Amino acid sequence: MSDLGNALVYKGVNSLMLYNLKEVISDDFLGIISGFFSDDNIEEIMHDGVGCVKVYHAQFGMCETNVTLSSTDVDGMISKAVAFNGKVLSDSMRLFDGTLPDGSRINVVLPPVAVNGSAITIRKFKKHVMTACDLVNSGVMNQEVCAFLWCCLDGLGHRPANILFSGGTSSGKTTLLNALSLFIPFKSRIVTIEDTPELRMPFSNIVRLETSFEPLIDMDMLLRNTLRMRPDRIVVGEVRGAECKSLFTAMNTGHQGCMGTIHANDARETIEKVVNPPMDVPSVMLKALDLIVMVARKNVGGKITRVITEISEVGGFENDVPRLNTIYTFDANKGELRRTGVPSKIRAKISEACGMAPADFDRILRERTGVIDNLCRLRLDVSGFKKAVDEASGF
Numbered sequence: 108m109s110d111l112g113n114a115l116v117y118k119g120v121n122s123l124m125l126y127n128l129k130e131v132i133s134d135d136f137l138g139i140i141s142g143f144f145s146d147d148n149i150e151e152i153m154h155d156g157v158g159c160v161k162v163y164h165a166q167f168g169m170c171e172t173n174v175t176l177s178s179t180d181v182d183g184m185i186s187k188a189v190a191f192n193g194k195v196l197s198d199s200m201r202l203f204d205g206t207l208p209d210g211s212r213i214n215v216v217l218p219p220v221a222v223n224g225s226a227i228t229i230r231k232f233k234k235h236v237m238t239a240c241d242l243v244n245s246g247v248m249n250q251e252v253c254a255f256l257w258c259c260l261d262g263l264g265h266r267p268a269n270i271l272f273s274g275g276t277s278s279g280k281t282t283l284l285n286a287l288s289l290f291i292p293f294k295s296r297i298v299t300i301e302d303t304p305e306l307r308m309p310f311s312n313i314v315r316l317e318t319s320f321e322p323l324i325d326m327d328m329l330l331r332n333t334l335r336m337r338p339d340r341i342v343v344g345e346v347r348g349a350e351c352k353s354l355f356t357a358m359n360t361g362h363q364g365c366m367g368t369i370h371a372n373d374a375r376e377t378i379e380k381v382v383n384p385p386m387d388v389p390s391v392m393l394k395a396l397d398l399i400v401m402v403a404r405k406n407v408g409g410k411i412t413r414v415i416t417e418i419s420e421v422g423g424f425e426n427d428v429p430r431l432n433t434i435y436t437f438d439a440n441k442g443e444l445r446r447t448g449v450p451s452k453i454r455a456k457i458s459e460a461c462g463m464a465p466a467d468f469d470r471i472l473r474e475r476t477g478v479i480d481n482l483c484r485l486r487l488d489v490s491g492f493k494k495a496v497d498e499a500s501g502f
Protein backbone atom coordinates (compact mmCIF):
# COMPACT_ATOMS: atom_id res chain seq x y z
CA MET A 108 0.00 0.00 0.00
CA SER A 109 1.55 3.33 -1.00
CA ASP A 110 0.50 6.76 0.18
CA LEU A 111 -0.48 9.20 -2.59
CA GLY A 112 -1.49 12.26 -0.62
CA ASN A 113 -5.01 11.65 0.44
CA ALA A 114 -5.40 8.56 -1.74
CA LEU A 115 -4.00 5.17 -0.76
CA VAL A 116 -3.45 2.44 -3.32
CA TYR A 117 -4.58 -1.05 -2.41
CA LYS A 118 -2.60 -3.45 -4.52
CA GLY A 119 -5.14 -6.31 -4.33
CA VAL A 120 -6.67 -7.77 -7.49
CA ASN A 121 -9.64 -5.79 -8.88
CA SER A 122 -9.54 -3.37 -5.97
CA LEU A 123 -10.14 0.33 -6.33
CA MET A 124 -7.92 2.98 -4.82
CA LEU A 125 -8.97 4.05 -1.39
CA TYR A 126 -9.53 7.76 -0.90
CA ASN A 127 -8.78 8.27 2.75
CA LEU A 128 -10.71 11.27 4.05
CA LYS A 129 -8.39 12.39 6.83
CA GLU A 130 -10.31 15.36 8.10
CA VAL A 131 -13.89 14.40 8.79
CA ILE A 132 -15.74 17.67 9.23
CA SER A 133 -19.48 17.41 9.51
CA ASP A 134 -21.69 20.27 8.39
CA ASP A 135 -25.42 20.56 8.93
CA PHE A 136 -26.35 19.98 5.35
CA LEU A 137 -24.18 17.14 4.10
CA GLY A 138 -22.97 15.56 7.31
CA ILE A 139 -19.65 13.75 7.03
CA ILE A 140 -19.40 13.83 3.23
CA SER A 141 -18.90 17.60 3.38
CA GLY A 142 -15.17 16.81 3.78
CA PHE A 143 -15.02 15.72 0.13
CA PHE A 144 -16.06 19.21 -0.98
CA SER A 145 -12.77 20.77 0.01
CA ASP A 146 -10.75 18.67 -2.49
CA ASP A 147 -11.02 20.19 -5.99
CA ASN A 148 -9.82 16.90 -7.52
CA ILE A 149 -13.03 15.15 -6.55
CA GLU A 150 -15.54 15.37 -9.38
CA GLU A 151 -18.29 13.06 -8.22
CA ILE A 152 -19.47 11.69 -4.85
CA MET A 153 -21.59 8.53 -4.90
CA HIS A 154 -23.44 6.38 -2.39
CA ASP A 155 -25.00 3.21 -3.75
CA GLY A 156 -27.31 2.39 -0.86
CA VAL A 157 -24.86 0.07 0.89
CA GLY A 158 -21.13 0.10 1.58
CA CYS A 159 -18.75 2.99 1.59
CA VAL A 160 -19.08 6.31 -0.18
CA LYS A 161 -17.25 6.26 -3.54
CA VAL A 162 -15.68 9.25 -5.24
CA TYR A 163 -14.44 9.95 -8.75
CA HIS A 164 -11.00 11.53 -8.44
CA ALA A 165 -9.63 13.57 -11.39
CA GLN A 166 -6.28 11.77 -11.17
CA PHE A 167 -7.02 8.35 -9.68
CA GLY A 168 -10.47 7.70 -11.20
CA MET A 169 -13.08 5.80 -9.21
CA CYS A 170 -12.04 5.38 -5.55
CA GLU A 171 -13.60 3.74 -2.55
CA THR A 172 -13.40 5.82 0.63
CA ASN A 173 -13.10 5.25 4.34
CA VAL A 174 -16.50 6.93 4.85
CA THR A 175 -19.70 4.96 5.35
CA LEU A 176 -23.15 6.42 5.87
CA SER A 177 -25.92 5.15 8.12
CA SER A 178 -29.47 5.10 6.78
CA THR A 179 -30.19 8.02 9.13
CA ASP A 180 -27.32 10.01 7.52
CA VAL A 181 -28.64 9.21 4.04
CA ASP A 182 -32.29 10.00 4.83
CA GLY A 183 -31.31 13.28 6.53
CA MET A 184 -29.18 14.34 3.58
CA ILE A 185 -31.93 13.55 1.07
CA SER A 186 -34.65 15.35 3.08
CA LYS A 187 -32.51 18.47 3.32
CA ALA A 188 -31.63 18.41 -0.40
CA VAL A 189 -35.27 17.94 -1.39
CA ALA A 190 -36.40 20.78 0.92
CA PHE A 191 -33.58 23.04 -0.31
CA ASN A 192 -34.95 22.62 -3.84
CA GLY A 193 -38.43 23.64 -2.65
CA LYS A 194 -39.89 20.16 -3.04
CA VAL A 195 -41.62 17.74 -0.69
CA LEU A 196 -40.71 14.05 -0.39
CA SER A 197 -43.68 11.86 -1.21
CA ASP A 198 -44.35 8.20 -2.05
CA SER A 199 -44.85 9.17 -5.68
CA MET A 200 -41.42 10.80 -5.87
CA ARG A 201 -38.79 8.11 -6.40
CA LEU A 202 -36.41 10.10 -8.60
CA PHE A 203 -35.08 13.50 -7.68
CA ASP A 204 -32.72 15.94 -9.43
CA GLY A 205 -31.67 19.14 -7.75
CA THR A 206 -28.84 21.37 -6.69
CA LEU A 207 -26.97 21.81 -3.41
CA PRO A 208 -26.26 25.17 -1.79
CA ASP A 209 -22.79 25.34 -3.44
CA GLY A 210 -24.28 24.73 -6.91
CA SER A 211 -23.35 21.05 -7.16
CA ARG A 212 -25.86 18.78 -8.91
CA ILE A 213 -27.52 15.99 -6.91
CA ASN A 214 -29.44 12.99 -8.23
CA VAL A 215 -31.32 10.65 -5.88
CA VAL A 216 -33.06 7.34 -6.60
CA LEU A 217 -35.21 6.10 -3.74
CA PRO A 218 -36.29 2.52 -2.89
CA PRO A 219 -37.90 0.35 -4.14
CA VAL A 220 -36.63 1.71 -7.47
CA ALA A 221 -33.12 1.66 -6.01
CA VAL A 222 -33.01 -1.98 -4.91
CA ASN A 223 -30.13 -1.70 -2.43
CA GLY A 224 -31.32 1.49 -0.74
CA SER A 225 -31.27 5.17 -1.69
CA ALA A 226 -28.65 5.92 -4.34
CA ILE A 227 -27.10 9.39 -4.25
CA THR A 228 -24.87 10.87 -6.96
CA ILE A 229 -23.41 14.35 -6.51
CA ARG A 230 -21.66 16.07 -9.46
CA LYS A 231 -19.40 18.55 -7.76
CA PHE A 232 -18.78 21.81 -9.51
CA LYS A 233 -15.55 23.66 -9.46
CA LYS A 234 -15.74 26.76 -7.29
CA HIS A 235 -14.59 28.90 -10.21
CA VAL A 236 -15.88 28.85 -13.77
CA MET A 237 -13.02 27.66 -15.97
CA THR A 238 -12.04 30.03 -18.77
CA ALA A 239 -11.20 28.88 -22.29
CA CYS A 240 -7.53 29.44 -21.38
CA ASP A 241 -7.86 27.12 -18.38
CA LEU A 242 -9.06 24.51 -20.88
CA VAL A 243 -6.17 25.24 -23.26
CA ASN A 244 -3.72 24.99 -20.38
CA SER A 245 -5.19 21.65 -19.30
CA GLY A 246 -4.98 20.21 -22.83
CA VAL A 247 -8.65 20.28 -23.88
CA MET A 248 -7.76 22.20 -27.07
CA ASN A 249 -4.87 24.17 -28.51
CA GLN A 250 -4.70 27.95 -29.04
CA GLU A 251 -5.80 27.80 -32.67
CA VAL A 252 -8.89 25.69 -31.98
CA CYS A 253 -9.75 28.00 -29.10
CA ALA A 254 -9.44 31.04 -31.41
CA PHE A 255 -11.54 29.28 -34.07
CA LEU A 256 -14.29 28.61 -31.53
CA TRP A 257 -14.05 32.24 -30.37
CA CYS A 258 -14.69 33.37 -33.99
CA CYS A 259 -17.64 30.96 -34.21
CA LEU A 260 -19.11 31.92 -30.82
CA ASP A 261 -19.14 35.66 -31.55
CA GLY A 262 -19.42 35.28 -35.35
CA LEU A 263 -17.08 38.30 -35.54
CA GLY A 264 -20.08 40.35 -34.44
CA HIS A 265 -22.25 39.34 -37.41
CA ARG A 266 -22.96 35.62 -37.67
CA PRO A 267 -22.66 33.57 -34.45
CA ALA A 268 -22.68 29.82 -35.07
CA ASN A 269 -25.30 27.29 -33.96
CA ILE A 270 -23.35 24.67 -32.05
CA LEU A 271 -24.00 21.32 -30.35
CA PHE A 272 -21.41 20.21 -27.77
CA SER A 273 -21.52 16.46 -27.75
CA GLY A 274 -19.83 13.64 -25.84
CA GLY A 275 -20.27 10.82 -23.38
CA THR A 276 -21.28 11.10 -19.73
CA SER A 277 -19.02 13.37 -17.74
CA SER A 278 -16.85 14.10 -20.78
CA GLY A 279 -16.82 17.84 -20.00
CA LYS A 280 -19.55 19.17 -22.31
CA THR A 281 -21.11 21.58 -19.81
CA THR A 282 -17.71 22.80 -18.61
CA LEU A 283 -16.67 23.50 -22.22
CA LEU A 284 -19.92 25.32 -22.99
CA ASN A 285 -19.63 27.43 -19.82
CA ALA A 286 -16.02 28.33 -20.62
CA LEU A 287 -16.70 29.22 -24.26
CA SER A 288 -19.75 31.32 -23.30
CA LEU A 289 -17.26 34.01 -22.24
CA PHE A 290 -16.74 34.63 -25.98
CA ILE A 291 -20.38 35.74 -26.39
CA PRO A 292 -20.38 39.56 -26.70
CA PHE A 293 -21.24 41.08 -23.30
CA LYS A 294 -24.30 43.03 -24.54
CA SER A 295 -26.11 39.86 -25.76
CA ARG A 296 -29.40 38.84 -24.19
CA ILE A 297 -29.00 35.19 -23.25
CA VAL A 298 -31.78 32.78 -22.28
CA THR A 299 -30.72 29.45 -20.77
CA ILE A 300 -33.03 26.46 -20.44
CA GLU A 301 -32.20 23.55 -18.15
CA ASP A 302 -33.60 20.70 -16.09
CA THR A 303 -31.05 21.27 -13.35
CA PRO A 304 -29.18 24.57 -13.30
CA GLU A 305 -25.58 23.85 -14.31
CA LEU A 306 -24.84 26.60 -16.79
CA ARG A 307 -22.78 29.33 -15.23
CA MET A 308 -22.46 32.34 -17.47
CA PRO A 309 -21.30 35.60 -15.92
CA PHE A 310 -23.53 37.97 -17.90
CA SER A 311 -25.84 40.70 -16.64
CA ASN A 312 -28.38 40.29 -19.44
CA ILE A 313 -29.22 36.64 -18.82
CA VAL A 314 -32.54 34.93 -18.11
CA ARG A 315 -32.20 31.48 -16.55
CA LEU A 316 -35.16 29.14 -17.01
CA GLU A 317 -35.59 25.81 -15.26
CA THR A 318 -38.18 23.08 -15.86
CA SER A 319 -40.66 22.20 -13.14
CA PHE A 320 -42.70 19.12 -12.20
CA GLU A 321 -45.56 20.90 -10.48
CA PRO A 322 -46.87 22.71 -12.42
CA LEU A 323 -45.44 20.66 -15.27
CA ILE A 324 -43.30 22.93 -17.44
CA ASP A 325 -40.93 20.98 -19.66
CA MET A 326 -37.93 21.99 -21.76
CA ASP A 327 -39.99 22.22 -24.93
CA MET A 328 -42.54 24.59 -23.33
CA LEU A 329 -39.68 26.77 -22.08
CA LEU A 330 -37.98 26.77 -25.46
CA ARG A 331 -41.13 27.80 -27.30
CA ASN A 332 -41.71 30.55 -24.73
CA THR A 333 -38.10 31.72 -25.16
CA LEU A 334 -38.81 32.58 -28.80
CA ARG A 335 -41.11 35.32 -27.49
CA MET A 336 -38.41 36.75 -25.23
CA ARG A 337 -36.24 38.39 -27.90
CA PRO A 338 -33.18 36.30 -27.13
CA ASP A 339 -29.84 36.93 -28.84
CA ARG A 340 -28.70 33.52 -27.66
CA ILE A 341 -30.64 30.42 -26.67
CA VAL A 342 -28.64 27.89 -24.67
CA VAL A 343 -30.13 24.51 -23.74
CA GLY A 344 -28.38 22.74 -20.85
CA GLU A 345 -28.95 19.24 -22.17
CA VAL A 346 -30.93 18.42 -25.29
CA ARG A 347 -32.80 15.15 -24.81
CA GLY A 348 -36.31 15.13 -26.27
CA ALA A 349 -38.94 17.15 -28.08
CA GLU A 350 -37.19 20.43 -27.24
CA CYS A 351 -34.53 19.48 -29.80
CA LYS A 352 -37.03 20.03 -32.63
CA SER A 353 -37.98 23.44 -31.18
CA LEU A 354 -34.29 24.31 -30.92
CA PHE A 355 -33.77 23.41 -34.58
CA THR A 356 -36.94 25.33 -35.50
CA ALA A 357 -35.42 28.36 -33.78
CA MET A 358 -32.15 27.88 -35.73
CA ASN A 359 -34.08 27.52 -38.98
CA THR A 360 -36.15 30.65 -38.38
CA GLY A 361 -33.12 32.88 -38.11
CA HIS A 362 -32.07 32.59 -34.45
CA GLN A 363 -28.30 32.46 -34.51
CA GLY A 364 -25.90 31.47 -31.78
CA CYS A 365 -28.15 28.69 -30.44
CA MET A 366 -26.20 26.16 -28.40
CA GLY A 367 -26.74 23.04 -26.36
CA THR A 368 -25.12 19.88 -25.06
CA ILE A 369 -26.11 16.38 -26.13
CA HIS A 370 -24.99 12.85 -25.19
CA ALA A 371 -23.40 10.94 -28.08
CA ASN A 372 -20.08 9.26 -28.87
CA ASP A 373 -19.21 10.87 -32.20
CA ALA A 374 -20.55 13.45 -34.64
CA ARG A 375 -22.32 10.84 -36.79
CA GLU A 376 -24.09 9.41 -33.71
CA THR A 377 -25.03 12.95 -32.67
CA ILE A 378 -26.83 13.41 -36.00
CA GLU A 379 -28.47 9.97 -35.69
CA LYS A 380 -29.80 10.88 -32.25
CA VAL A 381 -31.13 14.22 -33.42
CA VAL A 382 -33.08 12.81 -36.38
CA ASN A 383 -34.52 9.79 -34.53
CA PRO A 384 -37.14 9.55 -31.73
CA PRO A 385 -37.57 11.08 -29.24
CA MET A 386 -35.91 14.15 -30.80
CA ASP A 387 -37.27 13.51 -34.29
CA VAL A 388 -35.79 16.55 -36.02
CA PRO A 389 -36.50 16.42 -39.81
CA SER A 390 -33.09 15.99 -41.46
CA VAL A 391 -33.71 19.00 -43.71
CA MET A 392 -33.52 21.17 -40.57
CA LEU A 393 -29.93 20.05 -39.91
CA LYS A 394 -28.65 22.58 -42.43
CA ALA A 395 -29.04 25.27 -39.75
CA LEU A 396 -26.60 23.49 -37.43
CA ASP A 397 -23.14 24.95 -37.99
CA LEU A 398 -20.88 22.89 -35.75
CA ILE A 399 -20.73 19.70 -33.73
CA VAL A 400 -17.95 19.88 -31.16
CA MET A 401 -17.11 16.44 -29.73
CA VAL A 402 -15.45 16.14 -26.33
CA ALA A 403 -14.16 12.99 -24.62
CA ARG A 404 -11.92 11.67 -21.89
CA LYS A 405 -8.80 10.27 -23.56
CA ASN A 406 -5.53 8.81 -22.48
CA VAL A 407 -3.02 11.41 -23.65
CA GLY A 408 0.60 10.61 -22.78
CA GLY A 409 -0.49 8.19 -20.06
CA LYS A 410 -2.83 10.70 -18.42
CA ILE A 411 -6.63 10.72 -18.66
CA THR A 412 -7.42 14.14 -20.09
CA ARG A 413 -10.57 15.77 -21.41
CA VAL A 414 -10.03 16.76 -25.02
CA ILE A 415 -11.98 18.02 -28.00
CA THR A 416 -11.77 15.05 -30.37
CA GLU A 417 -13.55 16.38 -33.43
CA ILE A 418 -15.15 19.50 -34.86
CA SER A 419 -17.54 18.74 -37.72
CA GLU A 420 -20.04 20.54 -39.89
CA VAL A 421 -23.08 19.39 -41.82
CA GLY A 422 -21.58 19.66 -45.30
CA GLY A 423 -24.59 18.83 -47.42
CA PHE A 424 -27.06 16.06 -48.12
CA GLU A 425 -26.92 12.88 -50.19
CA ASN A 426 -30.41 11.39 -50.66
CA ASP A 427 -31.60 13.23 -47.54
CA VAL A 428 -28.72 11.80 -45.50
CA PRO A 429 -26.55 14.58 -44.06
CA ARG A 430 -22.87 14.46 -45.03
CA LEU A 431 -20.46 15.42 -42.27
CA ASN A 432 -17.35 17.48 -42.98
CA THR A 433 -14.72 17.06 -40.29
CA ILE A 434 -12.68 20.23 -40.08
CA TYR A 435 -10.61 19.38 -37.02
CA THR A 436 -9.76 15.82 -36.02
CA PHE A 437 -7.85 14.32 -33.10
CA ASP A 438 -4.34 13.16 -33.96
CA ALA A 439 -3.74 10.28 -31.54
CA ASN A 440 0.03 10.33 -32.17
CA LYS A 441 0.44 14.00 -31.31
CA GLY A 442 -2.37 13.93 -28.74
CA GLU A 443 -4.03 17.05 -30.17
CA LEU A 444 -6.51 18.31 -32.72
CA ARG A 445 -5.28 19.08 -36.19
CA ARG A 446 -6.94 20.91 -39.08
CA THR A 447 -8.02 18.49 -41.81
CA GLY A 448 -7.92 21.10 -44.59
CA VAL A 449 -11.57 20.47 -45.50
CA PRO A 450 -13.03 23.92 -46.32
CA SER A 451 -15.17 25.17 -43.45
CA LYS A 452 -18.71 26.32 -44.23
CA ILE A 453 -19.00 28.45 -41.10
CA ARG A 454 -15.78 30.27 -42.08
CA ALA A 455 -17.41 31.11 -45.42
CA LYS A 456 -20.73 32.13 -43.77
CA ILE A 457 -19.07 34.40 -41.18
CA SER A 458 -16.85 35.99 -43.84
CA GLU A 459 -19.86 36.65 -46.08
CA ALA A 460 -21.90 38.13 -43.20
CA CYS A 461 -18.98 40.44 -42.37
CA GLY A 462 -18.58 41.43 -46.03
CA MET A 463 -14.99 40.23 -46.16
CA ALA A 464 -12.96 37.56 -47.94
CA PRO A 465 -12.33 34.19 -46.25
CA ALA A 466 -8.62 35.13 -46.22
CA ASP A 467 -9.54 37.97 -43.82
CA PHE A 468 -11.20 35.40 -41.54
CA ASP A 469 -7.90 33.47 -41.58
CA ARG A 470 -5.98 36.63 -40.66
CA ILE A 471 -8.33 37.34 -37.73
CA LEU A 472 -8.03 33.69 -36.69
CA ARG A 473 -4.22 34.03 -36.60
CA GLU A 474 -4.46 37.29 -34.62
CA ARG A 475 -6.87 35.74 -32.13
CA THR A 476 -4.62 32.67 -31.80
CA GLY A 477 -1.91 35.09 -30.67
CA VAL A 478 -4.29 36.80 -28.22
CA ILE A 479 -5.28 33.43 -26.73
CA ASP A 480 -1.61 32.45 -26.45
CA ASN A 481 -0.90 35.62 -24.44
CA LEU A 482 -4.00 35.28 -22.26
CA CYS A 483 -3.12 31.66 -21.49
CA ARG A 484 0.20 32.83 -20.07
CA LEU A 485 -1.49 35.52 -17.93
CA ARG A 486 -3.79 32.94 -16.24
CA LEU A 487 -6.57 35.52 -15.66
CA ASP A 488 -9.67 34.84 -13.61
CA VAL A 489 -13.12 34.85 -15.24
CA SER A 490 -13.72 38.61 -15.02
CA GLY A 491 -10.19 39.49 -16.18
CA PHE A 492 -10.48 37.03 -19.07
CA LYS A 493 -13.92 38.32 -20.12
CA LYS A 494 -12.70 41.92 -20.07
CA ALA A 495 -9.63 41.06 -22.15
CA VAL A 496 -11.69 39.12 -24.70
CA ASP A 497 -14.31 41.88 -25.05
CA GLU A 498 -11.53 44.44 -25.55
CA ALA A 499 -9.81 42.27 -28.16
CA SER A 500 -13.11 41.61 -29.97
CA GLY A 501 -13.80 45.32 -30.21
CA PHE A 502 -17.57 45.10 -29.92
Ligand SMILES: Nc1ncnc2c1ncn2[C@@H]1O[C@H](COP(=O)(O)OP(=O)(O)OP(=O)(O)O)[C@@H](O)[C@H]1O
Binds near residue numbers: 150242
Ligand atom coordinates in the same frame (compact mmCIF):
# COMPACT_ATOMS: atom_id res chain seq x y z
N1 LIG B 1 -11.22 20.44 -18.72
C1 LIG B 1 -11.48 20.06 -17.49
N2 LIG B 1 -10.54 20.11 -16.54
C2 LIG B 1 -10.80 19.71 -15.28
N3 LIG B 1 -12.01 19.25 -14.87
C3 LIG B 1 -13.00 19.19 -15.77
C4 LIG B 1 -12.78 19.58 -17.13
N4 LIG B 1 -13.93 19.40 -17.80
C5 LIG B 1 -14.80 18.91 -16.91
N5 LIG B 1 -14.25 18.78 -15.69
C6 LIG B 1 -14.90 18.27 -14.48
O1 LIG B 1 -15.47 17.00 -14.83
C7 LIG B 1 -16.77 16.83 -14.29
C8 LIG B 1 -17.76 16.60 -15.43
O2 LIG B 1 -17.78 17.73 -16.26
P1 LIG B 1 -19.11 18.23 -16.98
O3 LIG B 1 -20.21 18.40 -15.99
O4 LIG B 1 -18.73 19.39 -17.79
O5 LIG B 1 -19.39 16.98 -17.91
P2 LIG B 1 -20.67 16.67 -18.83
O6 LIG B 1 -20.15 16.02 -20.06
O7 LIG B 1 -21.48 17.90 -19.00
O8 LIG B 1 -21.41 15.61 -17.92
P3 LIG B 1 -22.93 15.04 -18.05
O9 LIG B 1 -22.86 14.00 -19.11
O10 LIG B 1 -23.22 14.46 -16.71
O11 LIG B 1 -23.81 16.21 -18.40
C9 LIG B 1 -17.05 18.11 -13.49
O12 LIG B 1 -16.72 17.84 -12.13
C10 LIG B 1 -16.09 19.13 -14.07
O13 LIG B 1 -15.69 20.11 -13.12
Ligand SMILES: [Mg+2]
Binds near residue numbers: 281282345368
Ligand atom coordinates in the same frame (compact mmCIF):
# COMPACT_ATOMS: atom_id res chain seq x y z
MG1 LIG C 1 -23.51 18.26 -18.60
